[in-house]
Amino acid sequence: MPRAWPGPYGQRAGVDRTDPPCILRPENGPVGPDRRAPPGLRLRGRARVGAQTLFGPLDLAVAPGRWTCLLGPSGVGKSTFLHLLAGIADGISFAGDLGAADGAPLAGRVALMAQADMLLPWLTARDNLLIGARLRGETPDTRAAEAMLERVGLSGMAARKPRALSGGQRQRVALARTLIEDRPVVLLDEPFSALDIATRVRMQDLAAALLRGRTILHVTHDPAEAARLGDHILLLTHRGLTELAPPRAPAPRPPDAPETLEATGALTRHLLACECQPAAAPSAEGLT
Ligand SMILES: Nc1ncnc2c1ncn2[C@@H]1O[C@H](COP(=O)(O)OP(=O)(O)OP(=O)(O)O)[C@@H](O)[C@H]1O
Numbered sequence: 001m002p003r004a005w006p007g008p009y010g011q012r013a014g015v016d017r018t019d020p021p022c023i024l025r026p027e028n029g030p031v032g033p034d035r036r037a038p039p040g041l042r043l044r045g046r047a048r049v050g051a052q053t054l055f056g057p058l059d060l061a062v063a064p065g066r067w068t069c070l071l072g073p074s075g076v077g078k079s080t081f082l083h084l085l086a087g088i089a090d091g092i093s094f095a096g097d098l099g100a101a102d103g104a105p106l107a108g109r110v111a112l113m114a115q116a117d118m119l120l121p122w123l124t125a126r127d128n129l130l131i132g133a134r135l136r137g138e139t140p141d142t143r144a145a146e147a148m149l150e151r152v153g154l155s156g157m158a159a160r161k162p163r164a165l166s167g168g169q170r171q172r173v174a175l176a177r178t179l180i181e182d183r184p185v186v187l188l189d190e191p192f193s194a195l196d197i198a199t200r201v202r203m204q205d206l207a208a209a210l211l212r213g214r215t216i217l218h219v220t221h222d223p224a225e226a227a228r229l230g231d232h233i234l235l236l237t238h239r240g241l242t243e244l245a246p247p248r249a250p251a252p253r254p255p256d257a258p259e260t261l262e263a264t265g266a267l268t269r270h271l272l273a274c275e276c277q278p279a280a281a282p283s284a285e286g287l288t
Helices: 078-086 125-135 142-151 167-180 197-210 223-229 258-276
Strands: 041-049 052-062 067-071 093-100 110-113 185-189 215-219 232-237 240-244
Touching: 041 078, 052 078, 052 232, 052 240, 067 078, 067 223, 067 258, 078 093, 078 110, 078 185, 078 215, 110 167, 125 142, 125 167, 142 167, 167 197, 197 223, 223 258, 232 258, 240 258
Parallel strands: 067 215, 067 232, 110 185, 185 215
Antiparallel strands: 041 052, 041 093, 232 240
């Protein structure tokens, strides 16, 4: 009997979200990894642009079903990590292992919210949410798209094109598009950076609720955001990766709780300290 996958949004009326037929089940033959189960992620190796080392050798492990925040100075390679995992790192040559820890391909299991909103300017907000379904030849679920736009605070804006939205509104359309994709692995590149503090906290809470149990790798420059959301917090500098302790309380933590503020302060100190360290110069031999 196929196992129902309710998704983070609960059952949608008229939508049967059973596992796709490509999954190998006992009655179909050998048992493979469950492609709906959030896998851990691994990126071990070095990346180059032409002859120049961009980063490495590095060993990044992202825990399955957990929210991992990645902080670090501008230009250190954080977005490149996400692009490599999403399979869209054009112009970067990577030597090493990367992918899902369960050994199955990541393709089809990942949603990436890129740093730029990547909205198609000729489509409405609603149709931007439905573009993934359309490209896959699925029946677009207009009601689900409108419900998701409402959840990100954009009810009444479904028919607007991106040029008629503010920067923060466009970012919320991009967030809604990522959330509606309903993937076990979600890569977020500064997803709340254009939002005012109250909207940011609301969107963080929404993402934390809808993505609970997924494998999340979330790049952010905001130490307060990492202190609120991270089950694991990693700092990437030109000298390598360091794991930093998150607050003990479960995420999402209140933004003004003493433990969150204390962790924000500690992360800020780490970020300021790495700004003071001289960056190791990129070289054809690589960083050590
Ligand atoms: N396709 C590419 N071709 C050439 N250089 C690239 C390419 N992609 C990234 N880079 C370079 O690699 C470095 C790391 O870029 P990346 O966007 O990963 O940094 P980042 O840590 O995410 O920075 P920020 O915090 O500013 O977004 C930068 O110096 C960038 O110019």
